Amino acid sequence: MSHQQQFEDLVATLKGALTGTEQFTLAYSAEVSDFIRFNHAKVRQAGRVQQASLSFKLIDDGRHADLQLTLAGDTEVDRQRLHDALQQLRETLILLPRDPYLLPNTQDWFSSQVQSQPLPDATHVVERIDSLAAGLDLVGFYAAGPLYRGFASSWGALGWHQANSFNFDWSLFHTNGQAVKANYAGHTWDDDAFARRLQLAREQLEFLGQPLRTLAPGQYRAYLAPAALEEVMSMLCWGGFSAQDLASKSSPLQRLYNGDVQLSPLVSIDEQVIGSLSPAFSGEGYPRRDLSLIAGGVAREQLVGSRSAAEYNLQANGAGWGESPSALSMAPGTLALEDILHKLGTGLYISNLWYLNYSDQPAARLTGMTRFATFWVEDGKIQAPVSTMRFDDSVYSLLGSALEELTAERELLLSASTYSQRQTDSNHLPGALISRLTLTL
Incomplete structure (x- = not known):
């Protein structure tokens, strides 16, 4: 089941469980991210994180309460977690006063945006960094992968968003302890653009070997x-x-x-x-x-x-x-x-x-x-x-x-x-x- 299908299934589950004058908003957040840490221009740690969560707001008679849920990725388990959360919020709502500044959007709307540009293979990124940063004391952190966001309400609103991105944040250190900090990020990896960015940092690093200039205020x-x-x-x-x-x-x-x-x-x-x-x-x-x-x-x-x-x-x-x-x-x-x-x-x-x-x-x-x-x-x-x-x-x-x-x-x-x-x-x-x-x- 895709992330979007997982979200829409939970929305349908929640709509079927509401009673009386209850209303809800449901915000979905998920990612599939590769994380790679570098030290001395070598990979020191690599891993992948897959996670999804919900921000659930229950509204009734001017009162509202919120709960954050971590999803397991198992349909039945997640449905049960949502039912349990609904019951917990119902028990909380009766203890709360009405909120004079509660202004939910009661309009129904639809939005779908999927940015699915292919991301670079992590192996290719590591090879480029290893090649271009040879001989440098590079310390950095690379994160890449799709990010997912969703929203739904009991008033009929439904939004979906996917964006693929990468972000390489790094520093080049001189032997004297001085450093050049740089970054390369975006939707589409370009080997030439990354090479130019690293070359600029390398050129700046060379100047850090000179004596420091102290300026007067x-x-x-x-x-x-x-x-x-x-x-x-x-x-x-x-x-x-x-x-x-x-x-x-x-x-x-x-x-x-x-x-x-x-x-x-x-x-x-x-x-x-x-x-x-x-x-x-x-x-x-x-x-x-x-x-x-x-x-x-x-x-x-x-x-x-x-x-x-x-x-x-x-x-x-x-x-x-x-x-x-x-x-x-x-x-x-x-x-x-x-x-x-x-x-x-x-x-x-x-x-x-x-x-x-x-x-x-x-x-x-x-x-x-x-x-x-x-x-x-x-x-x-x-x-x-x-x-x-x-x-x-x-x-x-x-x-x-x-x-x-x-x-x-x-x-x-x-x-x-x-x-x-x-x-x-x-x-x-x-x-x-x-x-x-x-x-x-």
Whole structure:
């Protein structure tokens, strides 16, 4: 029985077991994933995980209760687990008060999206890594396989989603302990694209053997590679586009959405659901569509979950828990990759950032550290690696007045999280050339 058939069988089972005014929502999640760990460019651990689970919500007379179920893959066993869960939730519901912000989607809808691009054979991937990383101290983690998501409700909604993806996250270590971090991810494996990505990391590794350059605090021209920009965007996603945070005046992008400030006209950010790894429906049962969050530096739409919709009289648009983007896409610019160092001139080439936090959240001001391969560039040529530095700057500068150009080529960065299960979150980002970045120590 396929994953979709397994899910639809359980939906039918549950519909037949309801009584009276009971309603339900059922969200399905499954994966078949290959995991391979590398150390010194050799395979140290390999395995496969197959798992499936349900998130079951029972609703009756304004009350609701939830239960998570792990499925066994045996039809009769799983049906019995679902019946047991239904009884447990019935016993729980009578103890609960009515929820004033419960707003289930009572519309019937249908959605089916199957991305079935063939994934590379794990043996082929290992052979390519072994060949291209010969002689390097490579430490990495490769995860690949299909992800499945489903949703159904007693009101007739039915959604199915399958997306095949791979994600290879790795670091190259120099003998002095310095490292270059890199990533290659997507739907379709390309040997040439992977070779170019690894070659760039290899070239950066060579510069790490030079003495570290220590910079004085101050403002410097800088280039943020897509992985570094992702750290900035990840901070903004913590409430930046959330209807709940915007309504409660706690969003870091409050001033932007109020119309008090704007970002650079170069900045356009979408929640790009179509074609992404993320399903076109939420775990609450609301269909999702592409959203224009920022267009030409001006705030547009926001992410609205059902509870925010009920509390603030808004229209729910399929936002999940936390109302954060799960398929964020920033529009590209015109800067060619081969021109980055030339356009930077003299300044910082920053591959990664880490330990970010807000130093002034209402001002969207961030602080954090440079990480891994950060280089000092003079006259368009890398001169030396830079000692770890702390920056403190506002997004209204980094993506506003100080933003000069965005790269024409973007990088697809998939979530590397495997906590509980592989995730479907993604960021599609360019690199950013910035006229001034403030280093504090």
